[in-house]
Amino acid sequence: MSRPAASAKSPETPSSTQYVIAQEPYYRPVTNEVELYEAAYSARMPVMLKGPTGCGKSRFVEYMAWKLKRPLITVACNEDMTASDLVGRYLLDATGTKWHDGPLTVAARIGAICYLDEVVEARQDTTVVIHPLTDHRRQLPLDKKGEIVHCHPDFQLVISYNPGYQSLMKDLKQSTKQRFGAIDFDYPEAEVESEIVMHETNVDKATADKLVQIAHRARNLKGHGLDEGISTRLLAYAGQLIARGIEPRAACQMTLVRPITDDPDMRDTLDAAINTYF
Numbered sequence: 001m002s003r004p005a006a007s008a009k010s011p012e013t014p015s016s017t018q019y020v021i022a023q024e025p026y027y028r029p030v031t032n033e034v035e036l037y038e039a040a041y042s043a044r045m046p047v048m049l050k051g052p053t054g055c056g057k058s059r060f061v062e063y064m065a066w067k068l069k070r071p072l073i074t075v076a077c078n079e080d081m082t083a084s085d086l087v088g089r090y091l092l093d094a095t096g097t098k099w100h101d102g103p104l105t106v107a108a109r110i111g112a113i114c115y116l117d118e119v120v121e122a123r124q125d126t127t128v129v130i131h132p133l134t135d136h137r138r139q140l141p142l143d144k145k146g147e148i149v150h151c152h153p154d155f156q157l158v159i160s161y162n163p164g165y166q167s168l169m170k171d172l173k174q175s176t177k178q179r180f181g182a183i184d185f186d187y188p189e190a191e192v193e194s195e196i197v198m199h200e201t202n203v204d205k206a207t208a209d210k211l212v213q214i215a216h217r218a219r220n221l222k223g224h225g226l227d228e229g230i231s232t233r234l235l236a237y238a239g240q241l242i243a244r245g246i247e248p249r250a251a252c253q254m255t256l257v258r259p260i261t262d263d264p265d266m267r268d269t270l271d272a273a274i275n276t277y278f
């Protein structure tokens with residue numbers, strides 16, 4: 001945290017303006033997560049956002065990056081991702097071999113918030129590259145290049161984590177987990193979720209309320225035939241179709257039922273729930 005910004009930059013470092021979020025993203029705070037995040041950021045504490053799919057984690061990071069006026073670099077993690085995909089690699093071009101910073105390195109140099117989405121998807125030998133970044137060293141060793149990047153004072157690492165999906169093989173090591181402060185996310189209470197659906201789709205309150213109630217029914221079936229309940233994201237999809245004139249039952253079947261289950265009995269159960277509201 002002691003290094004001035006300029007010393008971390010190389011001539012090829014991209015300008016941070018391209019990662020800045022210009023317009024305020026709509027984010028409806030649910031509890032004290034904004035306050036917690038601001039305090040964590042001011043301490044430059046790495047943060048883990050935990051919660052089911054489609055509950056607002058990515059939207060929250062975008063909002064916080066905007067609020068804190070920091071550039072945001074998002075990396076969608078997957079199991080084929082290697083450490084080089086994060087830190088960078090030598091590539092051949094017309095003039096010979098040239099080093100290209102990966103997204104994590106760019107973020108460390110320019111002082112961005114680096115958001116590693118679904119980090120458990122990455123292999124453990126990939127995740128360990130974040131270790132020296134997330135303790136007092138705040139360094140990123142580029143082994144292949146023989147350089148140690150000292151993080152820009154504004155750099156922060158954020159990861160997301162869906163606790164539902166992990167098998168024992170695919171979990172973060174404790175030595176990775178214990179480098180983060182964690183904020184729990186979940187689908188918000190009915191009134192708040194309805195407000196979000198209205199804002200995202202322009203449907204009226206009565207329709208938004210019904211969509212939320214259908215979601216509550218489905219969420220109760222999690223673990224009883226459903227792996228995951230209907231997310232806020234899907235409720236917004238349903239609202240978008242309804243707002244475009246699609247008949248509500250058809251809109252709900254397409255967005256709330258078909259994506260989440262192929263089981264015919266479960267589809268019938270959910271379709272029946274929809275029919276009681278629309």
Ligand SMILES: Nc1ncnc2c1ncn2[C@@H]1O[C@H](COP(=O)(O)OP(=O)(O)OP(=O)(O)O)[C@@H](O)[C@H]1O
Pocket residue numbers: 026027028029030051052053054055056057058059060117160162196200232233236
């Ligand atoms: N608190 C909230 N404020 C505003 N919008 C929200 C909120 N929670 C959820 N949403 C809506 O839900 C959608 C999905 O949210 P988001 O993409 O942030 O989910 P996520 O938690 O990152 O999911 P995933 O784990 O699948 O990436 C958003 O596009 C937005 O419409």
Ligand SMILES: [Mg+2]
Pocket residue numbers: 057058059117160
């Ligand atoms: Mg996300």
